[in-house]
Amino acid sequence: MEYLELFLKAIFIDNMVFAFFLGMCSYLAVSKKVSTAVGLGAAVIFVLAITVPLNFLLDKYLLQDGALAWLGPEYASYDLSFLTFILFIATIATMVQLVEIIVEKFSPSLYNSLGIFLPLIAVNCAILGGSLFMQQKEFPAISHAAVYGIGSGIGWFLAILAIAAIREKIRYSNVPAPLRGLGITFILTGLMAIGFMSFGGMLTGGDDEEDVKAAESVQVEVKEENATKKVADNTNVTILK
Known part of the structure; x- marks a missing residue:
């Protein structure tokens, strides 16, 4: 039950887009077609599911104050927390490079449609935010970090998928001229954020x-x-x- 609640909270209440507005660049730029949004969303799920647990291990056994005690008592006083951002981003960049190679190998059309936004996952603030929030929440085990990472990825996936489906529909709607494009997209994002946050009372x-x-x-x-x-x-x- 604990894992289920953590999973659902990561998707709905602590949604990276609707609760923290992280990853908005890719969210706005790659949400014009559902097929492209699905591909990028799946890549984000994969990267978050891998990087959050890996960064949990790095934080617990390398970066925290006294985390190097497992090497010996003489290392117990070491504090490498100043390397947090560098190592987290290095882990993320490595996983993104792996995703880019896989997508280019097995789906060249998706690779071409995603364009520059696929390698830019490495600097997607939602990806780094997942690891930093994991560190802030101080999860007791790597399983909690993995559940949180997968849930955060699915939450971002649902957000970009929903806005892509709506944008495909409103393309043929009579939207007032001043609101066309990003204007109506921001309004829809706000309305969906209210809907997602309404799950807070249930969890x-x-x-x-x-x-x-x-x-x-x-x-x-x-x-x-x-x-x-x-x-x-x-x-x-x-x-x-």
């Missing part, structure tokens, strides 16, 4: 339960204080009599 049951327990504990403490105060007041009245 925060654990947080709600914690809030209820906290409120109940506060109420118990207040009742105990009131009871103690009443006992003290009664004692004072008795003494005065």
Whole structure:
């Protein structure tokens, strides 16, 4: 259940496009056709699914303060966190190069349609954002990082697929001239963001339960204080009599 909730939150609530507006360049530029959007979305899923767990291992066993303790006690004081961005981007660039080789080999038409945006996945802020958010969330195991990476990729895939399908439809619609192009695209993105964020009420049951327990504990403490105060007041009245 924990993994399912993390997976769904990464797709809907913490969506890279609709919640954090990451990866907007590719989202806007490659969303004119559904077929192209599907290809780029699949590439993003693959890169996120590989790079987030790999960067989790790098962060846990190399970059964190004291992460090198496994090499020996003399390395326990080393802190390589200043290399975080360099190593994360290097991992991402390596995976993107692998994706580019695979796509060019097995789907030349998709490779040509994606054009410059395929190698630009390496500098897609949604990809780097997935690794940085993983580091910020401090997942206990690599399985959590893998689930989060796959969920984040699927969330970005759904976002670009949805806007591509809508843009293909509105191409034949009577859109007001000032809103044609990016104008109507930004409006649609905002509306879809509201729709995705509405899933928040469905996936925060654990947080709600914690809030209820906290409120109940506060109420118990207040009742105990009131009871103690009443006992003290009664004692004072008795003494005065």
